[in-house]
Amino acid sequence: MRINKELQNFESATADVLVVGVSKNQNNVPNWDRFVDFFGHPIEKWVKDGDIQTDAKAITKIPVFSSEAKIKRIVFVGLGNRKTLTPDTLREAFGLVGKTLRGLKTSSMTLWIDSFEMDEIPVSDAVIIAAEGINMGAYTVGNYKTTSNAVDVSLEQVSFISNADIDEIVAGFEVGEIYATAVNEARSLINLPGNILTASKLADYALELAKEYDFEVEILDKAQLEELGMGAILAVNKGSKEEPRMITLKYQATEKWEDVVGFVGKGVTFDTGGYSIKSKSGLVGMKGDMGGAAAVLGAMRIIGELRPNKNVIGVIGSTDNMISGDAFKPDDVITTFSGKTVEILNTDAEGRLVLADAVSYAKQQGANYLIDLATLTGGVITALGYDKTGALTNNKAFFESFLEASAETGEFVWQLPLTENDKKRIRKSDVADLNNSPGSDGHMIFGGGFIGEFVGDTPWIHLDIAGTSDAMSAYDLGPKGGTGVMVRTLATYIERIAEEDSKH
Ligand code: BES
Ligand code: ZN
Ligand code: ZN
Numbered sequence: 001m002r003i004n005k006e007l008q009n010f011e012s013a014t015a016d017v018l019v020v021g022v023s024k025n026q027n028n029v030p031n032w033d034r035f036v037d038f039f040g041h042p043i044e045k046w047v048k049d050g051d052i053q054t055d056a057k058a059i060t061k062i063p064v065f066s067s068e069a070k071i072k073r074i075v076f077v078g079l080g081n082r083k084t085l086t087p088d089t090l091r092e093a094f095g096l097v098g099k100t101l102r103g104l105k106t107s108s109m110t111l112w113i114d115s116f117e118m119d120e121i122p123v124s125d126a127v128i129i130a131a132e133g134i135n136m137g138a139y140t141v142g143n144y145k146t147t148s149n150a151v152d153v154s155l156e157q158v159s160f161i162s163n164a165d166i167d168e169i170v171a172g173f174e175v176g177e178i179y180a181t182a183v184n185e186a187r188s189l190i191n192l193p194g195n196i197l198t199a200s201k202l203a204d205y206a207l208e209l210a211k212e213y214d215f216e217v218e219i220l221d222k223a224q225l226e227e228l229g230m231g232a233i234l235a236v237n238k239g240s241k242e243e244p245r246m247i248t249l250k251y252q253a254t255e256k257w258e259d260v261v262g263f264v265g266k267g268v269t270f271d272t273g274g275y276s277i278k279s280k281s282g283l284v285g286m287k288g289d290m291g292g293a294a295a296v297l298g299a300m301r302i303i304g305e306l307r308p309n310k311n312v313i314g315v316i317g318s319t320d321n322m323i324s325g326d327a328f329k330p331d332d333v334i335t336t337f338s339g340k341t342v343e344i345l346n347t348d349a350e351g352r353l354v355l356a357d358a359v360s361y362a363k364q365q366g367a368n369y370l371i372d373l374a375t376l377t378g379g380v381i382t383a384l385g386y387d388k389t390g391a392l393t394n395n396k397a398f399f400e401s402f403l404e405a406s407a408e409t410g411e412f413v414w415q416l417p418l419t420e421n422d423k424k425r426i427r428k429s430d431v432a433d434l435n436n437s438p439g440s441d442g443h444m445i446f447g448g449g450f451i452g453e454f455v456g457d458t459p460w461i462h463l464d465i466a467g468t469s470d471a472m473s474a475y476d477l478g479p480k481g482g483t484g485v486m487v488r489t490l491a492t493y494i495e496r497i498a499e500e501d502s503k504h
Contacts (some may be wrong), residue, residue, distance in 0.1 A: 001135075003173060004159035007166045008110055010038040014070040015108040016157060019097055021115040022047060023079040024054050029115050039074070040066045056080030057093045057476065059100050071110065075100055083119045087129055088410035090121060092476035094133025094152045101155060102138045108157035113169060113293060123164045124172055124397035131176025136477045139184045141191050161468055178305045179491065183484035186291075186298030190470065190482025194270030194287040199237075199318035202267055202293060203245040206316065209297060210249055213304025220246040230361070232336040232353040235344070237319040239274060239327025244319035246358065247293075248365060251303050251312045253498075260311040261497075262367025263300070263490055264358045266351045266374035267293030267318030274321050274347030275329050288482060289351070291469030292373035293318060297489030299494070306491070308498035313367050317358035321350045333432050337361060338454050343429040346437035351376045352450040353436060354407075369398060370460040371493075372451055373486055378463040379444035389468045390487060391415045392448040395459035402461055411485055413463065416442075418449045426450050 010018075026032055026047065041062070046052040052060045058078030064071050077093050079085050101109060116126040125263045138155060160169050189197065189205065210217035220276045222243040225234055230246065237244040247267070268289035272278060278286070293316040300314045302356075328334070332344045337357040351374045359372055380390035391413050393399040399415060406413045422445050425438035434453055438446045448462035468485040471478065478484075 001155055001177060002157045003170055004157065005166060005170055005313060008161050009360045010035055010161065013110040013159060013161065015110040015157065016106045017073045017075050017101060017104065017109045018071045019075050019077065019109055019111050021079045022052055022054050022076045023082045025082050028082060029380065030197055031114065039064060039069060046264040053078065053214060054078045056085060056089050057096055059096050061100065073104065073124045077096045077287070085118045085124065089122055090116065090126065091129045091133040092130040092216065094130050095137030098134040098137025101134065105153040106155060107153055109155065110159045110161060112161040114150065114162050123162065124168055127169050127172035128176040130171040132180045133477065135177055135180030136183055138476055139187060141479055141481045142172055142188060146229035148353060173251055178302055179488050182298040182301040183487045185301060186294035186484035186487045187478065187482035188296040190288045190291050192287065194320060197269055198242045199245040199267065199269055199320065200243055202269065202290065202318050203247050206247045206249060206297060208299060215300065215304065216250040216252065218248040228337060229335065230337040230357040231334045232342065232357040233317045233319060235328040235332065235334040236321050236350040236353050239324040240320050246361060247316040248319060249300050249314040251300065253309045253311050259365050259368055260313055260366045261369045261494060262361050262362040262371065263312065263314045264298040264355060264372040265292035265296035265316045266290065266355055266372060266376065267316045268321055268351060268354060269318060270320040272321055272323055274323055274327055274350065276346045276348040277323065287471060288470040289320065289375050291375045291465055291482065294484065295373045295465070295486040295490060298484055299490035302491035303494055306495065308495050309502060310494050310498040312494060313362060313365055315358045315362040315365070317354040319354065336460045340434060340453065341432040343432040343435045345435050349437040349447065352447050355451045356454045359451055363458060368458065370458050371463065371490065373463045373465055374467050375466040376464045377444045377466055379442065379447065381467040383416065384467060386472065387412065389413045390444050390464040392418045392445065392452065392462040393454065393460060394452060398459040399461055401497065402493055405496055409488040409492050411489045416445055418445055418452060422446065422449050426453060
């Protein structure tokens with residue numbers, strides 16, 4: 001989006017749409033009288049009568065009649081009460097603005113950013129939230145329809161009306177845009193069908209990303225994985241004609257490769273379940289089984305743009321989980337990269353196998369902290385529903401610091417317990433060190449806990465995004481399909497700890 005670096009006023013603004021926040025306590029907004037005077041409509045009366053709604057997230061569009069105004073339309077955004085409105089609600093409100101602007105085929109907007117200042121949200125935050133919300137809300141899923149005649153108009157220009165410093169506003173808007181763009185990229189990856197986004201294509205994408213942001217990159221192919229003895233990801237890949245890939249991106253911020261945070265993503269490009277095959281309806285949507293990988297790539301994009309002072313490694317294990325005469329089977333015993341052996345009880349519990357090798361590899365490559373992300377279990381949906389990411393951890397302080405980032409982004413995370421008894425069940429096998437499916441009771445914990453067997457003493461957070469990575473219907477910040485969940489939280493976490501470090 002082109003950002004106009006001159007502050008506008010009501011007289012000079014020329015955009016298709018002026019975006020204005022309107023609340024139950026509107027009188028506090030500086031220049032409100034000037035705004036009402038200039039547009040000359042009975043705006044105040046319309047607000048009072050409810051024709052312009054002030055309820056949080058209500059959208060009202062009006063055309064502009066004034067002969068002096070160059071603005072064609074005003075989109076009012078309800079903010080409820082300025083004293084209590086939260087950043088999360090404001091972000092969602094802007095998501096709806098994004099959808100509205102897209103619906104209007106708007107290519108330019110002027111944000112009266114001061115009209116979005118809340119008691120708890122300064123203008124400098126509001127502008128970041130605006131950019132994030134609008135750009136996430138305006139996202140649409142690409143398709144392969146041959147009959148579509150829709151002309152796709154996207155937002156191209158933005159300008160601001162404000163009393164604040166324009167440089168600060170522009171900088172904030174750019175940050176919000178960077179965040180939203182990365183989320184939207186992750187969404188698009190998730191939405192790609194499994195026949196198009198194979199493991200090698202995902203690796204190509206990562207390679208491009210690395211070039212763009214000057215990351216060190218390594219892509220291991222099947223022969224190299226065999227050489228290294230990555231028997232877990234190879235077992236999952238065994239039934240496939242597509243080669244697996246282990247993808248590593250390194251962002252080095254400090255001279256020494258130390259104090260490294262590792263993001264580890266599940267990149268299963270399609271999960272049939274293997275011989276423990278999924279049901280007809282369970283198969284649909286399994287192109288999205290690489291949501292963890294998408295989150296890692298999205299977060300790395302933000303890190304590449306903002307370049308925080310923190311070393312980060314991203315590792316993605318990618319393959320599909322297919323059936324053939326060669327496929328792995330229940331009762332098979334495999335040897336992971338770590339050397340630990342695993343008795344396969346269920347070939348549909350493949351994500352934990354891929355991640356076992358990926359996590360071991362991330363450690364070997366220097367990760368001192370691990371956050372793994374995976375659409376790992378249906379169990380997390382049973383436990384927490386579709387709007388909460390489930391977590392396990394072996395380190396309270398690490399997790400609490402991560403939760404602060406999640407509170408900032410509004411991406412809800414809830415920790416489940418991982419007890420010694422759970423670990424005992426994961427370690428129960430007559431023939432191997434571990435089994436990959438101890439039972440269906442509380443199996444989100446078994447899934448994550450299995451990965452925990454490979455992290456050792458390294459501080460670790462497991463995030464099961466099976467419920468949150470793919471939306472079954474549209475929501476305020478986006479359409480049905482890939483959500484890009486955790487992209488913003490991962491990047492925010494890195495930004496926050498980089499800032500903390502710099503204070504010490
Ligand atoms: N990819 C699935 C988990 C999943 C389910 C993701 C629904 C998104 C939506 C995973 O590989 C899987 O099949 N998990 C099994 C594990 C079980 C066999 C122990 C599950 O959750 O049923
Ligand atoms: Zn599975
Ligand atoms: Zn899976």
